[in-house]
Amino acid sequence: MTFQLYDTQTREARAFEPLNAPAVGIYVCGATVQGAPHLGHLRTAVAFDQLRRWLLYRGYRVTFIRNVTDIDDKILERSAAEGRPWWEHASHYDRQFNAAYDALGVLRPSYDPRATGHITEMIELIERLIERGIAYPALDGSGDVYFSAADFPEYGALTHQRLDDMAPAPDAPPAGKRDPRDFALWKAAKDGEPATASWPAPWGRGRPGWHIECSAMSTKYLGTTFDIHGGGLDLRFPHHENEQAQSRAAGDGFARYWVHAGLLNIGGEKMSKSLGNSVFAAEAIDEAGPLPLRYVLGAAHYRSVLDYDPEESLARAVPVIERLERFLRESRRVLDDELPAPVRAEEGFAGREVDVPEEFAAAMDNDLGVPAALSVLFSTLSEGQKLLDGRESPGQEFGALFRIAAQVQLMLEILGIDPTHPVFASDRTETPQAGVLERLVEELIAGRAAAREHKDFAAADDIRDLLARSGVELTDTPAGTRYTIKER
RNA sequence: GGUGGAGUGGCCGAGAGGCGAGGCAGCGGCCUGCAAAGCCGUAUACGUGGGUUCGAAUCCCAUCUCCACCUCCA
Numbered sequence: 001m002t003f004q005l006y007d008t009q010t011r012e013a014r015a016f017e018p019l020n021a022p023a024v025g026i027y028v029c030g031a032t033v034q035g036a037p038h039l040g041h042l043r044t045a046v047a048f049d050q051l052r053r054w055l056l057y058r059g060y061r062v063t064f065i066r067n068v069t070d071i072d073d074k075i076l077e078r079s080a081a082e083g084r085p086w087w088e089h090a091s092h093y094d095r096q097f098n099a100a101y102d103a104l105g106v107l108r109p110s111y112d113p114r115a116t117g118h119i120t121e122m123i124e125l126i127e128r129l130i131e132r133g134i135a136y137p138a139l140d141g142s143g144d145v146y147f148s149a150a151d152f153p154e155y156g157a158l159t160h161q162r163l164d165d166m167a168p169a170p171d172a173p174p175a176g177k178r179d180p181r182d183f184a185l186w187k188a189a190k191d192g193e194p195a196t197a198s199w200p201a202p203w204g205r206g207r208p209g210w211h212i213e214c215s216a217m218s219t220k221y222l223g224t225t226f227d228i229h230g231g232g233l234d235l236r237f238p239h240h241e242n243e244q245a246q247s248r249a250a251g252d253g254f255a256r257y258w259v260h261a262g263l264l265n266i267g268g269e270k271m272s273k274s275l276g277n278s279v280f281a282a283e284a285i286d287e288a289g290p291l292p293l294r295y296v297l298g299a300a301h302y303r304s305v306l307d308y309d310p311e312e313s314l315a316r317a318v319p320v321i322e323r324l325e326r327f328l329r330e331s332r333r334v335l336d337d338e339l340p341a342p343v344r345a346e347e348g349f350a351g352r353e354v355d356v357p358e359e360f361a362a363a364m365d366n367d368l369g370v371p372a373a374l375s376v377l378f379s380t381l382s383e384g385q386k387l388l389d390g391r392e393s394p395g396q397e398f399g400a401l402f403r404i405a406a407q408v409q410l411m412l413e414i415l416g417i418d419p420t421h422p423v424f425a426s427d428r429t430e431t432p433q434a435g436v437l438e439r440l441v442e443e444l445i446a447g448r449a450a451a452r453e454h455k456d457f458a459a460a461d462d463i464r465d466l467l468a469r470s471g472v473e474l475t476d477t478p479a480g481t482r483y484t485i486k487e488r
Numbered sequence: 489g490g491u492g493g494a495g496u497g498g499c500c501g502a503g504a505g506g507c508g509a510g511g512c513a514g515c516g517g518c519c520u521g522c523a524a525a526g527c528c529g530u531a532u533a534c535g536u537g538g539g540u541u542c543g544a545a546u547c548c549c550a551u552c553u554c555c556a557c558c559u560c561c562a
Binding site: 028042044045073233235242262296303306309313315316371378389 | 492512555
């Protein structure tokens with residue numbers, strides 16, 4: 001089966017056939033850096049990271065562009081309110097977004113272009129639209145430029161709406177518009193706005209409207225026709241509809257597949273900046289760690305609404321991650337570190353010694369059926385666990401375990417939740433303290449072993465309790481006692 | 489009003505006509521000095537009312553509730 005991908009525009013899953021296979025171009029709308037990243041932003045980032053990783057596994061060479069919109073009305077407003085230049089404001093939050101993406105192991109984009117770096121390209125595009133008679137300078141001489149929705153017959157195609165049913169676009173005073181539903185391509189500089197927030201243009205100084213930056217940047221880096229355009233579901237209209245209208249009206253083919261990630265709900269409502277119900281990335285990462293958070297955000301199907309429960313969601317994911325981690329750790333130990341070095345998505349999964357189980361591939365090929373894929377992951381892990389327990393393979397035949405452990409590791413890497421990945425490994429730097437701690441714990445474990453030898457279980461349990469109080473958890477196994485340091 | 493989506497067991501979350509995905513939690517068992525981990529077993533689940541069918545969570549009709557978008561949003 002070939003990879004089937006749901007396209008928002010055609011409303012069906014279609015076989016994914018890239019324009020120039022094995023090259024694949026993906027453009028994802030990143031953030032408008034007005035404020036701190038919340039879980040909704042991260043959910044979308046994780047969804048497209050999964051898509052990208054699966055395409056990489058399938059052998060495609062993916063060019064992944066994720067833009068940063070670093071100029072808009074709200075950035076100007078909020079930076080003024082916070083008392084610093086808009087560019088510092090934008091940059092500040094841009095860094096927070098990147099920090100959050102990095103923490104969750106979201107692969108870095110091939111390039112992350114900024115809107116303000118592409119003013120020239122936007123002006124060129126607007127000029128093309130004016131030449132074609134589909135955009136016009138504001139009638140009131142304000143210096144704005146608008147897109148004439150009624151002059152583009154396909155307007156509304158992406159979201160299947162009729163122009164007549166649409167409300168006016170309030171992004172500019174209606175005085176300069178031919179039709180209230182026209183939207184701004186270029187916004188003239190206004191009194192009181194910082195001089196740094198405007199650029200020269202044929203229509204006078206100003207700045208771009210929302211939407212035009214994505215038309216300009218996606219086609220610049222991926223070509224006038226490219227494979228996948230994505231973003232959160234809330235961007236479908238007006239943002240993506242308008243992008244498509246601008247680009248197609250200018251003669252570009254634009255996106256071939258539209259992919260939208262479902263929204264993250266909290267308390268039954270969408271998490272959003274404007275509703276003020278956001279759980280911010282930093283605090284969620286702090287609460288449970290980045291890996292459980294990534295697991296929570298990525299475990300549901302990417303198009304479904306994901307309900308986030310601040311009390312439960314992260315806590316529930318922690319034992320799952322611990323189970324994954326334990327299995328890999330134990331496998332590595334039993335296999336005497338013979339488990340092959342994990343292959344990484346960044347390297348296109350090159351050099352892998354195993355493939356993913358067929359059912360896993362089938363699940364992922366079905367419009368990224370991650371929940372079904374997780375089910376395969378867990379049953380594979382369970383098979384491996386039985387081998388570890390020596391139930392199925394009492395001898396020294398480790399081939400089967402080797403294969404399973406490698407598969408588990410590969411599936412985890414495809415989903416971006418490999419606990420052994422360096423981004424998720426906590427900083428276990430080799431400090432002198434670490435060595436002291438190790439010797440102390442081992443002394444205590446030896447003492448406890450001696451006590452158990454003499455059936456002095458009270459003394460043995462005292463030692464175990466002491467360590468537990470200090471955050472060291474002991475586990476007795478046939479091969480001896482191991483310890484884990486609990487993070488928090 | 490227009491356009492979509494969703495209601496599944498204690499919780500999360502798939503599936504889209506035919507052996508009750510999977511995870512978390514719980515319960516019973518095995519293992520263990522006791523635990524932990526692991527393994528095995530364990531569920532009156534499909535908003536409501538009708539209908540089609542040998543068979544419906546899945547199809548049809550009706551109905552209730554919720555969510556998103558309809559020009560700030562990932």
